[in-house]
Amino acid sequence: MAFVPQYFRVVRAEVIRVKAEPFVDAARVIGTGTWRIMFRHVLRNSVRTLPLIFTINASEAILTLAGLGFLGFGIEPNSAAEWGYDLNRAVADVTSGLWWTAIPPGLAIVLTVLGTTLLGESLTDLADPRLRRRGGPTATATGTDGGADDD
Structure with missing residues (x-):
């Protein structure tokens, strides 16, 4: 709201x-x-711009929840999987030599936010009436300029 x-x-x-x-x-x-x-x-x-704004707001919510979870203010970690909490635990693992434990939650956050944003971009393109074709497929260029060969 x-x-x-x-x-x-x-x-x-x-x-x-x-x-x-x-x-x-x-x-x-x-x-x-x-x-x-x-x-x-x-x-x-x-x-036409509403899908993009909606998905950007969803991406912001994902990043906010992950940030709050990282700081310890997120959802209870026992009741749900939380990427921010997982990243917080991985910080301690990095100092002990287990650097790779931060990759799965970090990658999940990045890919989810990127995917949500790209989904919004494509939905905006689909909703844009200026990008629709009228009267079916249009003729494409054949690659020739209509002039004589340069050979």
Whole structure:
């Protein structure tokens, strides 16, 4: 619930930006209804960044929980697996020569945060109407410039 105002601010800023775009004016000129413009054009283009913000907030939560667990303020270590607590125990192991015990929890944190962020990036690309193709596949370049051979 703490992040809800952030989502509203982002969507509001995007709505203000999108409603001033020329394609919204063009839809008004051709007689498109207000509700259709609002949902089909403005809202669809305004919520495209929400998946990215959501996954970034999830990554921040993972890092916060791991940091609190490392400091000893996390979830009770007996009731759940906690990467921060595991890293804290691994610090003592590093001084005794067992440096490799820090690798699994550290790698798990890094890969989870990276994977969550990349998932958000790909969901944002999927939600972006500007990246969609219209009318099926487009023709690709064949690699020729149409000119004479340079041989």
